[in-house]
Amino acid sequence: MVERSAVKILVLDDESFMLKLLNRILSNLGYSSVILCDSGRAALEKIADVDAVPNVILLDLNMPEMDGIEFVRHLVDRHYPGSLILVSGEDERILQTTVKLVRAHKIPILGYLHKPVKPDALSELLESWAPSAAGAAGMAKKVYAADELRAAIEGGQLVNYYQPKVAVATGEVVGVETLARWRHPADGIVFPDQFIGVAEAAGLIDDLTKAVFAGAMAQAKAWQEMQLPLRVAVNVSMDNLASLDFLNFVAELAAKEGIAPQNVVLEVTETKLMQDTRAPLEILTRLRLKRFRLSIDDFGTGHSSLAQLRDIPFDELKIDQGFVHRAGTDETLRAIYDASLSLARQLNMEVVAEGVQDREDWDLLRRTGCDLAQGAFLSGPMLPEDVPGWMKLWRERVRTELFLTEDVRK
Numbered sequence: 487m488v489e490r491s492a493v494k495i496l497v498l499d500d501e502s503f504m505l506k507l508l509n510r511i512l513s514n515l516g517y518s519s520v521i522l523c524d525s526g527r528a529a530l531e532k533i534a535d536v537d538a539v540p541n542v543i544l545l546d547l548n549m550p551e552m553d554g555i556e557f558v559r560h561l562v563d564r565h566y567p568g569s570l571i572l573v574s575g576e577d578e579r580i581l582q583t584t585v586k587l588v589r590a591h592k593i594p595i596l597g598y599l600h601k602p603v604k605p606d607a608l609s610e611l612l613e614s615w616a617p618s619a620a621g622a623a624g625m626a627k628k629v630y631a632a633d634e635l636r637a638a639i640e641g642g643q644l645v646n647y648y649q650p651k652v653a654v655a656t657g658e659v660v661g662v663e664t665l666a667r668w669r670h671p672a673d674g675i676v677f678p679d680q681f682i683g684v685a686e687a688a689g690l691i692d693d694l695t696k697a698v699f700a701g702a703m704a705q706a707k708a709w710q711e712m713q714l715p716l717r718v719a720v721n722v723s724m725d726n727l728a729s730l731d732f733l734n735f736v737a738e739l740a741a742k743e744g745i746a747p748q749n750v751v752l753e754v755t756e757t758k759l760m761q762d763t764r765a766p767l768e769i770l771t772r773l774r775l776k777r778f779r780l781s782i783d784d785f786g787t788g789h790s791s792l793a794q795l796r797d798i799p800f801d802e803l804k805i806d807q808g809f810v811h812r813a814g815t816d817e818t819l820r821a822i823y824d825a826s827l828s829l830a831r832q833l834n835m836e837v838v839a840e841g842v843q844d845r846e847d848w849d850l851l852r853r854t855g856c857d858l859a860q861g862a863f864l865s866g867p868m869l870p871e872d873v874p875g876w877m878k879l880w881r882e883r884v885r886t887e888l889f890l891t892e893d894v895r896k
């Protein structure tokens with residue numbers, strides 16, 4: 487339990503009346519270490535002093551000159567290690583969007599408050615602040631050196647996990663997505679967000695993708711021999727598609743392992759804007775001509791865009807998880823989910839909903855006729871040896887509960 491007087495708070499609001507009011511509320515609650523600022527610029531000057539860096543900033547979103555969102559960007563540039571509480575008179579949707587924006591910048595956010603601020607609500611949010619949590623979240627994730635990653639790839643420290651994709655209409659398990667993990671000798675299991683960036687920057691992405699692909703094809707062959715004909719998907723970065731070498735590698739390896747191209751899915755993401763798209767377009771079109779399946783991954787985010795749909799003959803569209811979970815109850819998410827589904831239909835693509843987390847999400851997919859589901863409601867990524875056992879349990883769930891109508895369950 488932290489002494490309230492020890493928590494350093496900065497209040498940023500352009501209205502002096504609000505500053506006084508919040509200061510009084512905070513002081514009544516026992517928070518005495520409070521700095522008041524009436525502009526983003528003044529607040530940034532305070533934060534520049536290492537000893538005065540606040541633990542929590544109460545941030546008004548609507549301010550002249552520098553608004554709250556611009557202020558957050560400055561906080562990111564300065565590696566602000568504390569937490570945020572948003573305060574605004576704006577409607578719920580703008581607040582929610584801003585919360586997402588701030589979280590995307592990895593700044594911990596304790597919550598948001600509507601004006602007029604209620605002391606109870608403010609007290610509750612401040613109570614949720616804890617130095618340990620803030621410290622852990624504020625601590626940068628470990629960055630691995632390119633040499634260490636190169637040695638890991640060569641030394642076989644990358645292992646493939648597999649996450650199932652299921653047909654929504656029948657419950658049939660149609661395939662899996664391959665997800666790379668780094669089994670680090672000292673740090674344990676390391677996730678892709680901690681090494682894909684390094685791989686791309688250091689020119690190791692080809693070696694990495696090839697290692698993952700080779701493992702996936704060997705596994706597909708093993709499943710095929712066990713009478714489990716699973717379509718296996720591998721994530722491919724646009725960076726992989728700069729040279730014809732990759733095309734030959736994929737085609738030759740699949741042929742060598744005896745995997746039909748129809749059972750190989752390449753999930754394509756674009757992490758940065760491509761300078762020259764001619765080579766990737768040619769390679770993707772030729773892979774498609776060889777009957778490999780092409781999937782546009784995380785549709786609706788980043789550069790996974792309409793222009794790509796126009797230019798590349800995709801077979802499958804994966805609706806990003808951010809538009810799937812809770813789309814049954816959130817109107818904005820639902821509109822984006824519906825539009826993505828209908829777009830895929832009109833372009834004759836199969837649709838995969840990512841991020842299916844609960845029964846409500848699953849029922850939405852059934853009601854709307856989405857083709858495939860992927861997400862924690864089915865299963866997270868698992869080791870290949872666990873797949874057959876999981877399939878057995880899944881079939882049991884399909885038989886006993888997953889196709890009951892919603893009325894029967896109630």
Ligand SMILES: [Mg+2]
Nearest residue numbers: 663721753783
């Ligand atoms: Mg993917």
